[in-house]
Structures are given as C-alpha cells and as structure tokens.
Amino acid sequence: MSAQLTDVTARDAGDPLREFRDLFQLRDGLIYLDGNSLGAAPRAAADCVAEAVTNQWGEGLITSWLGAEWSTAPQRIGDKIASILGAKPGEIVAADSTSVNIFKALTAALSLRPDRSVILSEATNFPTDVYMMQGIETFSGGRLKAVTVDPDAVLDRLGDDVAVLLLTQVHYKSGLVRDMAKVTRRAHAKGVLVIWDLSHSAGALPVDLNSSNADFAIGCGYKFLNGGPGAPAFIFVAERHQAAAPVLSGWFGHASPFAFEEDYRPAGGITRFLCGTPQVLGLAALECGVDLMSRVDMAELRRKSLALGDLFIERMELRCGTFGFELVSPRDPALRGSQVSYTHPNAYEIVQALKERDVIGDFRAPDILRFGLTPLYLRYADIAEAIEQLREICLTRAWDKPEYRTRAAVT
Amino acid sequence: MSAQLTDVTARDAGDPLREFRDLFQLRDGLIYLDGNSLGAAPRAAADCVAEAVTNQWGEGLITSWLGAEWSTAPQRIGDKIASILGAKPGEIVAADSTSVNIFKALTAALSLRPDRSVILSEATNFPTDVYMMQGIETFSGGRLKAVTVDPDAVLDRLGDDVAVLLLTQVHYKSGLVRDMAKVTRRAHAKGVLVIWDLSHSAGALPVDLNSSNADFAIGCGYKFLNGGPGAPAFIFVAERHQAAAPVLSGWFGHASPFAFEEDYRPAGGITRFLCGTPQVLGLAALECGVDLMSRVDMAELRRKSLALGDLFIERMELRCGTFGFELVSPRDPALRGSQVSYTHPNAYEIVQALKERDVIGDFRAPDILRFGLTPLYLRYADIAEAIEQLREICLTRAWDKPEYRTRAAVT
Numbered sequence: 001m002s003a004q005l006t007d008v009t010a011r012d013a014g015d016p017l018r019e020f021r022d023l024f025q026l027r028d029g030l031i032y033l034d035g036n037s038l039g040a041a042p043r044a045a046a047d048c049v050a051e052a053v054t055n056q057w058g059e060g061l062i063t064s065w066l067g068a069e070w071s072t073a074p075q076r077i078g079d080k081i082a083s084i085l086g087a088k089p090g091e092i093v094a095a096d097s098t099s100v101n102i103f104k105a106l107t108a109a110l111s112l113r114p115d116r117s118v119i120l121s122e123a124t125n126f127p128t129d130v131y132m133m134q135g136i137e138t139f140s141g142g143r144l145k146a147v148t149v150d151p152d153a154v155l156d157r158l159g160d161d162v163a164v165l166l167l168t169q170v171h172y173k174s175g176l177v178r179d180m181a182k183v184t185r186r187a188h189a190k191g192v193l194v195i196w197d198l199s200h201s202a203g204a205l206p207v208d209l210n211s212s213n214a215d216f217a218i219g220c221g222y223k224f225l226n227g228g229p230g231a232p233a234f235i236f237v238a239e240r241h242q243a244a245a246p247v248l249s250g251w252f253g254h255a256s257p258f259a260f261e262e263d264y265r266p267a268g269g270i271t272r273f274l275c276g277t278p279q280v281l282g283l284a285a286l287e288c289g290v291d292l293m294s295r296v297d298m299a300e301l302r303r304k305s306l307a308l309g310d311l312f313i314e315r316m317e318l319r320c321g322t323f324g325f326e327l328v329s330p331r332d333p334a335l336r337g338s339q340v341s342y343t344h345p346n347a348y349e350i351v352q353a354l355k356e357r358d359v360i361g362d363f364r365a366p367d368i369l370r371f372g373l374t375p376l377y378l379r380y381a382d383i384a385e386a387i388e389q390l391r392e393i394c395l396t397r398a399w400d401k402p403e404y405r406t407r408a409a410v411t
Numbered sequence: 412m413s414a415q416l417t418d419v420t421a422r423d424a425g426d427p428l429r430e431f432r433d434l435f436q437l438r439d440g441l442i443y444l445d446g447n448s449l450g451a452a453p454r455a456a457a458d459c460v461a462e463a464v465t466n467q468w469g470e471g472l473i474t475s476w477l478g479a480e481w482s483t484a485p486q487r488i489g490d491k492i493a494s495i496l497g498a499k500p501g502e503i504v505a506a507d508s509t510s511v512n513i514f515k516a517l518t519a520a521l522s523l524r525p526d527r528s529v530i531l532s533e534a535t536n537f538p539t540d541v542y543m544m545q546g547i548e549t550f551s552g553g554r555l556k557a558v559t560v561d562p563d564a565v566l567d568r569l570g571d572d573v574a575v576l577l578l579t580q581v582h583y584k585s586g587l588v589r590d591m592a593k594v595t596r597r598a599h600a601k602g603v604l605v606i607w608d609l610s611h612s613a614g615a616l617p618v619d620l621n622s623s624n625a626d627f628a629i630g631c632g633y634k635f636l637n638g639g640p641g642a643p644a645f646i647f648v649a650e651r652h653q654a655a656a657p658v659l660s661g662w663f664g665h666a667s668p669f670a671f672e673e674d675y676r677p678a679g680g681i682t683r684f685l686c687g688t689p690q691v692l693g694l695a696a697l698e699c700g701v702d703l704m705s706r707v708d709m710a711e712l713r714r715k716s717l718a719l720g721d722l723f724i725e726r727m728e729l730r731c732g733t734f735g736f737e738l739v740s741p742r743d744p745a746l747r748g749s750q751v752s753y754t755h756p757n758a759y760e761i762v763q764a765l766k767e768r769d770v771i772g773d774f775r776a777p778d779i780l781r782f783g784l785t786p787l788y789l790r791y792a793d794i795a796e797a798i799e800q801l802r803e804i805c806l807t808r809a810w811d812k813p814e815y816r817t818r819a820a821v822t
Contacts, residue, residue, distance in 0.1 A: 025469035034473045041469040049464050049692065050457065057640055058436035058452040062445045062771060070640060097687020099661030100511060107550060123673060128662035128687065131675035135660030139518060139550075148673070222688070229468050229481060229691035249546030250510030251539035260776050262534060262559065264542035276508020276539065277633070280640035281460065281692045360473060365671050 008311070008380035016297075017304055020376040023292060024226070031359045031382045031389075036172075036200055036339050036372030039226030045288040052284035073283045074232075074252075074274055080290045081225070081234050084298070085198065085217070086208030090269050091236055094221065094286060095278060098199060098233040100248070101218040102132040102166070104273055105235060108244035109164035109193040109216060110136075110144065116163035120192070123148040126172045129197055133166065155183070158190040165192050169207070170200035170337030173364050175329040177205070177337050181212040188213065193241075199223060202234070203289075204338035205305065206298040209236055216241065224338065224374060225293055227286030235273050242269055250275035296376065304375040306333040308383055312340045312371065315387040323394040328368065341370045352404040353393045359386045419722070419791035427708075428715055431787040434703060435637070442770045442793045442800075447583075447611055447750050447783030450637035456699040460639075463695035484694045485643075485663075485685055491701045492636070492645050495709070496609065496628070497619030502647055504681050505632065505697060506689060509610060509644040511659070512629040513543040515684055516646060517575060519655035520604040520627060521547075521555065524574035531568055531603070532577045534559040535584070540577055540608055566594070569601040576603050580618070581611035581748030584775050586740040588616070588748050592623040599624065604652075610634060613645075614700075615749040616716065617709040620647055627652065635749065635785060636704055638697030646684050653680055661686030707787065715786040717744040719794055723751045723782065726798040734805040739779065752781045763815040764804045770797045 012018060024040045026032060032040060056068040065071045078092035085092070095101070106119060119133045125148070133146035149157045158165065165187050169178050180196060187194045196217040201207050203224030209217055215238055221231030237244070246266060251257045252274040255265045266272035310333060316325060325342040344350060344367060351363040362370040371386070393399055423429060435451045437443060443451060467479040476482045489503035496503070506512070517530060530544045536559070544557035560568045569576065576598050580589050591607060598605045607628040612618050614635030620628055626649055632642030648655070657677060662668045663685040666676045677683035721744060727736060736753040755761060755778060762774040773781040782797070804810055 025465070027470065032472060038468075038473045038476075040472060041464065046461065046465050046469070049460055053452065053460050053639070053696065054436070054457050057449075058457070059438060061443060061451060062449045062773075063766075064640070065449075096507070096511065097661065097690075099663075099687035100507065100659065103659060111550075127665070127668075127671050127673070127675075130673065131660045131662060131665065134675045135658045138656055138660070139522075139658040220688075228464070229475065230688045230694075232690075233687070245546075245549055247546045247550040248511065248514060249542045249549075250508065251542060252510075254538070254542065257538075258776070260538050262538070262541065264538075264545045276510035276644070277631075277641045279508075279643075279690055279693050281696055282690050283641075285464065285692055355474075362473075365669070 008384045011380040015304065015380070016300055017375055020296070021379070024377045026377055029358050031386045032377070033359065033361045033371040033373070033386060035374030035377070036204070036223050036370070037362050038222055038229055039224060039289065039374065040377055041228070042226055042288045042292050044292070045228060045285050048284050048288045049281060052281055070278065070280050073280065073287070074278050075271065077283060077287050077290055078234060078270065080294055081202065084290070084293055085202060085236065086210055087236050088210065088239065091239060092234050093270050093274055094232045094234045094283060095274050096233060098218055098220045099128045099132055101233050101235040102129055102195070102197070103136070104246060104248055105195045105216040105218050105237070106132065106136055106164060106166065107247040108237065108241065109195060111244050112193060112241060113163035113191070116161055117144050118162045119144060119146050119164055119166065120154065120157055120162050121148050121166045122151040122154050124151055124171070124173070125166070125168055126197065126199065129166055129168065155186050158187055158192050160191065162190065162192045164195060166195045166197065168197040168199065170204065172200055173328070173368055173370065174341055175337040175339040177335050180214065184213050200337050200339070203293045205302050210238070214238060221286045221289070225286065226289035228282065228289070230282065231286045231289070232279050232282045237270055237273055242272070246272050248275040252276060252278065301375050305338040305373055306336065308373040308375060308378060308380065309333060309336055309338070309340050311380055311383050312373070312387070315384060316342070319387050319391045320394060338373045338375070339370060340373065341368050343367045344369060346399055349399040349404040350390070350393060353399040354389060357389045357393070359389050419795045422791040426715065426791070427711055428786055431707070432790070435788045437788055440769050442797045443788070444770065444772045444782040444784070444797060446785030446788070447615070447634050447781070448773050449633055449640055450635060450700065450785065451788055452639070453637055453699045453703050455703070456639060456696045459695050459699045460692060463692055481689065481691050484691065484698070485689050486682065488694060488698050488701055489645060489681065491705055492613065493647070495704055496613060496647065497621055498647050499621065499650065501680050502650060503645050504685055505643045505645045505694060506685050507644060509629055509631045510539045510543055512644050512646040513540055513577070513606070513608070514547070515657060515659055516606045516627040516629050516648070517543065517547055517577065518658040519648065519652065520575035520606060522655050523604060523652060524602070527572055527574035528555050529573045530555060530557050530575055530577065531565065531573050532559050533562040533565050535562055535582070536577070536579055537583045537608065537610065540579065544577065566597050569598055569603050571602065573601065573603045575606060577606045577608065579608040579610065581615065583611055584739070584779055584781065585752055586748040586750040588746050591625065595623050595625055611748050611750070614704045616713050621649070625649060632697045632700070636697065637700035639693065639700070641693065642697045643690050643693050648681055648684055653683070657683050659686040663687060663689065712786050716749040716784055717747065719784040719786060719789060719791065720744065720747055720749070720751050722791055722794050723784070723798070726795060727753070730798050730802045731805060749784045749786070750781060751784065752779050754778045755780060757810055760810040760815040761801070761804060764810040765800060768800045768804070770800050
C-alpha cells in the first residue's frame with residue numbers, strides 16, 4: 001500500500017460520517033461523483049415506496065389520504081426540510097418541480113412589489129431559473145422585464161426598479177457560494193426581495209434562511225437531499241410574506257379544499273403555496289432522503305465536504321497537473337460548495353472515459369468536468385482512486401476514442 | 412341464491428371485461444366505488460415502481476435518464492394516453508398536476524387570443540379549474556377576467572370578448588357528459604378556444620379529441636387511468652396550437668435543455684409544454700395504469716360502465732326507493748359518465764356507514780353521495796351487494812351514530 005493510500009484509508013477510518021455510506025445503495029467499485037445531479041438511493045427508499053404503493057395505495061386506497069397522512073405530507077416533509085435549512089415549521093412545503101416553485105416565488109414576490117418591473121438574475125444562473133423569469137416577462141406583455149447581468153454586477157444593478165432578485169446560492173457549474181446574508185442585506189437596502197435557489201445547497205452545506213433574513217427560497221429534492229429522480233421540490237416563504245396572493249391558486253392551496261367552494265380563498269400560512277394534488281409516491285421517496293439528512297450534523301458534513309474538495313484539488317495538482325485541467329471552483333473552501341469543477345478541451349470525452357471505469361462525473365457545456373462531493377457516501381479513498389483513473393486516462397489518452405465523441409444529452 | 416343474485420352472477424360470468432379485475436390489487440370483500448377519486452392499484456405497479464427505485468435509480472443512478480429512458484417518459488406515456496383519447500402521437504405529455512396543466516393550457520390559449528379578456532367556465536365546475544382561472548385574473552391586474560356562469564348559460568355567454576372556455580367533459584358531482592364536438596363547434600363559431608378537463612373522462616369512456624376538433628385538454632392520471640395517488644397529469648395541445656408560447660417555460664420544455672443556453676428557446680411540438688424535471692417514480696406507476704388501459708376495448712368499457720350505472724339506478728329504486736335518495740346523475744345513459752350520484756340529507760353519515768361495511772363511496776358537499784363505476788374491476792354483483800348494504804343501513808338507521816357526524820376532509 002502506497003503512503004498516499006495509507007493516508008486516505010486512515011482518514012476514512014476516522015471519518016465521523018463513515019457509517020452513513022451503508023445507508024445508501026451503491027454497488028462495489030462504483031465511484032459516484034454525481035450526487036449533485038441525482039443523489040444516490042437511500043436503502044430505505046425501496047421499502048418506503050413499496051409501502052406507499054402496496055399498502056397505502058393498494059390496500060388503503062382512498063382512505064390513505066387521511067389514514068396514511070398523504071394529505072399533509074407536503075407540510076410534514078416541508079417542516080423536516082425547514083429544520084435542515086434554518087427555517088421554522090410552517091415556512092416550507094415539498095411540492096411540484098423546482099421550476100414551478102420558482103414561478104410561485106417570483107409571482108408572489110412581484111405581488112409584494114407591484115410598482116417595480118424588473119426581475120433580476122445573473123447571466124450564468126442555472127437556465128431554468130432564467131427561463132421561468134422570461135416566461136413571466138412574456139406573459140406580462142412587456143410590463144415586467146427579466147434582466148440578467150454579469151455575476152459580478154448583480155449588486156450594482158439593485159435599484160428602485162427591481163422587484164426581485166433570483167440567485168442560486170451555490171453555482172451549478174463552478175460551485176461558488178454566494179453570501180446569503182450579505183446579498184440579502186444589500187438587496188433589502190434597495191427594497192428588493194430575494195429568492196434563493198438552494199438546489200446545490202440543501203443537504204450540501206449549512207443553510208440558515210432566517211438568520212440570513214431570506215424572503216423566499218426554492219430547491220431541488222433529488223440532489224443532495226437524495227429524494228429520488230424527479231423528486232418533489234420545495235419552496236420556502238418567510239412567515240412575513242405568507243399573505244402574498246398565489247398565482248398558481250390550485251385546490252390544495254385553498255383554505256378548505258374539500259368544501260368545493262366556488263371561489264379561491266387561500267389557506268393560511270405556507271399551505272397556500274401548494275397547488276395541485278400532492279405527488280404521493282415521489283413524496284414517499286423524498287421523505288426517506290430527508291429523514292436520513294435530518295440525522296446528520298451539518299457542521300460535520302460541511303467539514304468533510306470541504307476536506308474531500310481540498311483533497312481532490314490537491315491530488316489533481318499532484319497527479320494530473322500537466323494534462324490541461326483548469327480549476328474553475330474556488331480554491332478557498334469558504335467560497336466553495338460541495339463540488340469541484342475543471343475545464344478541459346476534451347471534457348466531454350474524458351467524462352465518458354471515466355464512466356467506462358465506473359467513475360461517474362458530469363459534463364457541463366461547453367467544457368466543464370463537474371464532480372459532486374456527497375459526504376454521506378463518498379470516501380477519501382474514492383477521491384484518490386478517481387484521480388488515479390483520471391491520470392491513467394490522460395496518460396494513455398484513453399479518452400480519444402471515436403465513440404466518446406458523439407455527444408448525447410447528459411443530465 | 413335469490414333470483415336477483417343469480418341474475419347478476421350470470422352477468423358477471425358473461426362479462427367480456429371480467430378478466431381485468433385480477434390485474435388489480437383489491438382485497439376480498441371490498442366494494443370499491445371510488446375509482447373516480449383514486450383508481451385501484453394495478454398489480455403490476457408494485458414491480459414497475461420497485462424497478463424504478465431499486466434498479467433504475469439505485470443501480471443505474473444518473474445514467475438512467477438515458478439508459479432507462481426517463482427523459483422521454485412524459486412524451487412516451489403521453490403518446491399512449493393519446494391513443495386512448497383520439498389524439499395523435501406528439502399531442503400529449505404526462506407531467507405536473509392537473510392544476511398546473513390547466514394553467515399551461517389557459518395561458519397558451521390566452522396567448523392565441525391576445526385581444527380578448529374573458530376566461531369562461533361554468534359556476535359548478537371542479538373548483539381547481541375555476542381557482543386557476545382566478546389566479547390568472549389576479550396576476551393580470553384585472554386585464555383578464557375569470558367569469559363563471561350557470562351551466563346552462565355557457566353557450567349563450569360565448570362572444571367576442573371570450574378568449575377561452577374551460578369545461579369539464581364529465582361533471583365531477585353529477586356525472587353529466589357534455590357534448591365535446593358540439594360545444595367546441597359552438598365556441599369556434601365565436602372564435603373561442605376550448606380547454607376540456609378530461610379528469611372524469613380519460614379511461615372512463617371513449618374520447619375522440621381530434622374528431623371533436625378540440626384545442627386543448629388536460630386531465631388526471633389517478634382516477635380512471637389508475638396511475639397512483641397524485642400521479643402526473645396530462646396535457647393535450649392540438650398540433651395546430653403547438654406554436655403557442657409557454658408561460659411556464661422551464662428547462663424540460665427547452666429546445667436543448669442540456670446545452671444550458673441563457674435564453675429560453677421552446678422545443679418544437681408538445682415538448683414545450685413540459686416545465687421542470689419529470690417525476691420519474693410517479694410516471695412509472697402511471698405508465699402501468701395507462702398500459703393496462705391501452706389493452707381495453709373502449710366501446711366495451713363504455714357498454715359495461717353504462718350497464719353498471721343502469722343496474723345501480725334500477726336497484727336503488729327497487730330496494731332504496733323510500734329512503735329519500737334523489738338521483739342527480741342523468742338517467743339517460745348517453746348523458747352519463749362512469750358514476751351515479753344521489754343527494755340525501757344524511758349523505759355524509761351514510762358514506763361513513765357504508766365504509767364501515769367495506770363499501771367505499773364518496774361524499775361531496777353539501778349532500779351528495781357519489782359512486783364511481785370502474786368497469787375494469789367492478790362486478791354486477793358488487794353493485795347489487797352495495798345496494799343491499801345501503802338498504803340495511805337505511806332500514807336500521809345505522810348511519811345515525813355520533814361518530815359519523817364529525818366531518819373530516821374526505822378526498
């Protein structure tokens with residue numbers, strides 16, 4: 001055993017989170033560096049979902065809306081997510097997709113700033129965030145404007161015409177972390193509301209929504225919360241904003257959905273930010289992921305996440321330093337989310353070659369290799385081994401195969 | 412065995428659809444008359460969903476977006492639903508909730524009628540349909556108007572100011588069937604687009620969207636399609652309207668979602684009516700229900716559905732004629748969906764008493780007992796037996812118990 005390998009093995013043995021790995025379904029040999037795209041399956045998920053299908057649906061049928069507490073699952077799971085994100089019970093629900101929740105948050109914020117017309121974001125934000133802004137602009141017939149500016153120019157663009165700022169806390173490509181409290185403070189000073197996209201934050205690092213005085217937040221259930229493919233997303237609305245009128249005013253957000261009243265009368269609290277019938281099976285899987293995350297010491301998780309990132313960067317320099325990779329994630333751990341990203345002219349092909357060696361990373365156009373670092377199931381030894389594989393691929397130019405050149409959609 | 416029982420047993424023995432019942436998970440003794448609220452579980456659903464959780468998610472992880480064809484599931488399942496509803500491949504996707512799809516259809520229709528301001532419906536439409544209209548009115552700042560009129564006055568209200576008419580084909584309370592072709596023709600004559608809510612039609616009776624010249628339709632996956640609790644819903648957009656600009660312009664409706672372009676560029680065809688990441692687990696269950704329905708002769712299904720309804724009405728008159736029930740569903744089978752509904756002053760308590768005897772019906776405020784008739788798993792003998800139970804409950808006033816009086820939410 002090399003000295004390097006001895007070192008990482010010892011670190012794994014001393015890892016206070018090491019027992020979590022066994023709670024996930026991960027086959028031997030696989031090094032999964034894509035938990036920021038789709039988190040691995042908690043072993044408990046199969047039983048939770050089977051219980052929902054066979055016992056609750058199959059046997060309980062319609063009575064499970066009350067009997068199995070389906071009807072309150074969005075709020076119950078929302079409260080659990082709230083405890084991970086520094087929010088209060090009654091400030092988060094789990095429902096719909098991230099995109100749909102972005103729409104809900106944007107339109108709620110706009111209703112609170114009726115005299116302002118600009119929806120602001122950064123130009124490199126995750127596309128669906130900006131696309132949802134553009135849909136609102138179109139629908140408004142030009143009254144509202146979706147404006148994106150250079151990431152560094154966001155704070156300077158805040159002004160009297162800006163109703164709401166939509167930012168992702170951890171950038172999906174670079175992993176750069178925005179200072180939530182500071183940005184929120186700067187926005188509030190100009191009367192601007194802020195929506196935080198926590199897709200790459202929730203379950204990845206400590207988040208404290210209320211300490212940051214956050215207005216709205218939305219995020220994804222299927223990344224670091226390990227809620228399953230296409231899991232329900234979540235929406236946070238600070239208690240002080242919960243009187244906002246929902247535009248997606250569906251029956252599950254009604255004060256009394258089963259009274260079948262003719263007019264929409266919004267439920268009190270966060271419930272009005274529900275819309276249609278809850279996705280019961282998706283919620284069952286999501287709850288497993290969230291329950292697992294609820295047991296994690298987030299400070300410990302952050303420590304390991306950054307240690308994995310530091311190790312990754314250090315080993316890349318040592319073992320792959322001459323192959324043309326450029327680090328695009330911040331070297332400063334305080335500014336880095338739970339991922340490391342590099343550019344390389346052959347990024348796409350290298351991701352394919354890694355996959356063939358059971359190392360799963362992500363390609364992000366045009367030239368980024370993105371490696372998600374999920375502290376609950378990754379070992380220090382996995383990082384070391386992934387980089388040895390990468391070194392071998394580069395040394396032998398194993399990525400240079402015709403079959404790797406055909407680009408297909410990679411999520 | 413009474414002559415009556417002999418009769419229904421013989422009808423069951425000769426039922427051409429009798430073999431479908433075994434494909435559903437339904438425990439012995441249960442008479443489930445609530446498939447129009449939540450359809451029963453196809454036996455195949457447990458395996459389909461387990462495959463999605465354990466093999467596709469657990470083992471395949473991120474590669475299943477392509478490897479298990481998750482990314483095209485909304486279109487694939489949409490095409491299967493299209494074949495049931497008289498639509499073409501590429502005119503339906505399965506996604507989001509019914510409420511969210513109503514919003515998509517309404518805003519798309521409005522974009523095609525920019526000079527008109529009224530969204531029209533009937534006052535007794537299913538609440539979420541009207542609530543979604545009202546949310547759009549609110550967001551428009553009064554430019555658009557959500558208008559509801561008496562059900563009989565809908566056609567007379569059509570006019571130059573009406574952009575879109577939203578109607579449910581089969582009424583959720585009464586089961587009254589609207590003539591889709593006739594209403595659509597009348598609306599088109601006034602330049603009005605029509606959105607059909609097929610929540611109580613899809614899988615319940617033959618629907619022919621294109622023969623009716625339908626513009627838009629939406630519907631529910633968890634009723635007669637047996638797609639599971641909170642299943643993804645569907646949206647139909649006639650090919651001629653697919654250039655409409657989506658307001659919910661999420662990344663899965665983008666022409667090239669994984670190019671991560673900065674501006675929204677809608678996909679061609681029906682795909683632009685997707686929004687966020689597909690709900691994979693919910694889609695897996697829905698596909699089981701839809702696959703099962705795809706094997707059914709819809710004319711045969713309709714015949715049995717109406718025969719079950721006729722039997723229900725006939726036996727109610729014969730055995731429960733003196734207990735104060737009033738039929739609110741049309742007696743004429745041509746006008747009746749796959750349900751029968753009655754009013755009764757003690758409707759709520761009677762539904763509870765029936766449930767205690769393993770006969771599951773539905774209460775709908777203020778005084779309606781609603782019985783869904785799902786031809787795939789109901790037997791003629793079940794109808795006869797349900798009415799014998801109802802008779803006994805009424806004869807002994809078994810519904811008159813304090814514990815039945817506390818109304819809880821019943822979906």
